[in-house]
Amino acid sequence: MKTMVLHIKVTMRSLPWFAALPTFxxxxxxRGWTKCFSRISEVGWFAYLVYIMAYIAVVEFLTYWAHRKLHDIKPLYKYLHAQHHSYNKQHKISPFAGLALHPLDGIAQGGPHEIAIFLVPTHFTTHLTVVFLGAIWSANIHDCIDEKMWPLMGGGYHVIHHMSNRHNYGLYTIWMDWMFGTLSHPVSNPTKPN
Structure with a gap:
């Protein structure tokens, strides 16, 4: 319980900074700087669905590399990302740890959503929905429920990330970890009933 209260305090301190991203x-x-569109009828349903897939792929790619570099570049890890990983024991990870990040760490990992709208035509309401769902997803992957949700980056995969610091950097899926050789699958618990 004490750890969850700490997660909540860290999250509440960082939330105003995280809010800067969707505001920007x-x-x-x-201002017309992005490739966003306001109505699906502007592009048609087929293009809309293709753009959603491209948007998610760009977000996955950029988030994977931002997260991985937060581990690989020692000063970034020490001063930004280590705060989040101070909850590395499985019994200390909670859904509240998902957003318990240094503000600059949160911006680095949330920024790919914002960068994507400059690169891929995106329905703006869909973009905001995915950003909102990303926050919920972040809580979900920190809930310590170890189900293997292939190809999604579920809690089972992300707990491995917290335990090893070398695997499963992805956000929504395991595809980037698979492509770049950092994927580690959860092992089925033989004592757990099927």
Whole structure:
């Protein structure tokens, strides 16, 4: 319980900084700097679905590399990402740990959503929905439920990340970890009933 209270305190301290990202994206969209569109009818349903897949792929790729570099570059890990990984024991990870990040760490890992709207035509409401669901997903992958949700980056995969610091950097899926050789699958628990 004490650990969860700490997670909540760290999250609440960082949330105003995290809120800057969607605020910036709204401003950028209104200024016409992004590739966002407001109506699906502007591009048609087929293009809309292709753009969603491209948007998610860009977010996955950029998030994977941002997260991996937060581990690989020692000063970034020490001063930014280590705070999140101070909850590395499985019994200390909680859904509240998902957003218990240094503000700059949160911006580095949330930034790919914002960068993607400059690269891929994106329905703006869909973008905001994916950002919102990303926060929920972050809580989900820190819930210590060790189910193997292939190809999704579920809690079972992410607990391995917290235990090893060398595997499973992805956000929504395991594809980037698979492509770049950092994937580690959860092992089925033989004592758990099927």
């Amino acid at each position: 994206s709204e401003y950028a969209v209104e």
